[in-house]
C-alpha cells in the first residue's frame with residue numbers, strides 16, 4: 001500500500017512506495033518511511049488518517065535542495081541582482097539591483113560598483129555590520 005507525503009516545496013501531495021530520500025535530514029540513501037504517530041513503517045498497516053510527512057517529492061527534491069543550497073550565510077554580501085530579471089524600485093523605475101545591506105536601489109552597474117567599491121565603503125549599513133563583528 002502506498003502512502004502520501006506533502007511536497008512543501010511546491011505545495012502538493014504525492015504517492016510514495018515506502019522508501020524516500022531525505023537529504024535535508026542528511027540522508028544520502030532512501031530510507032523507510034515511518035508513521036510518526038504509530039512508530040511503525042508506513043507500509044505496515046493503514047495510516048491514511050495519520051499525519052502526513054512533509055517531504056519534497058522526487059520531482060522537486062533537487063530544486064528544493066538547490067534553493068536551500070544557494071542560501072549560504074557566507075554569501076550574504078552586497079550583490080547586483082541583475083540575474084533575477086527586471087527589478088523595479090518603489091516608484092516602478094527599472095533598477096539593475098539593490099544593496100542587500102542598506103536597501104539602496106541602483107540605476108546603473110556603475111552606481112552599484114561605486115557603492116560596493118573599497119569594501120563597500122559607501123554603504124553605511126555594511127560598515128556598521130563590519131564594526132560589530
Ligand SMILES: [Zn+2]
Pocket residue numbers: 003004005016017018019020033042
Ligand atoms: Zn514515504
Ligand SMILES: [Zn+2]
Pocket residue numbers: 035036037038046047050
Ligand atoms: Zn499511523
Ligand SMILES: [Zn+2]
Pocket residue numbers: 007009010011012056057058059060
Ligand atoms: Zn513536488
Ligand SMILES: [Zn+2]
Pocket residue numbers: 078099100101102103104115122123124125126
Ligand atoms: Zn548599501
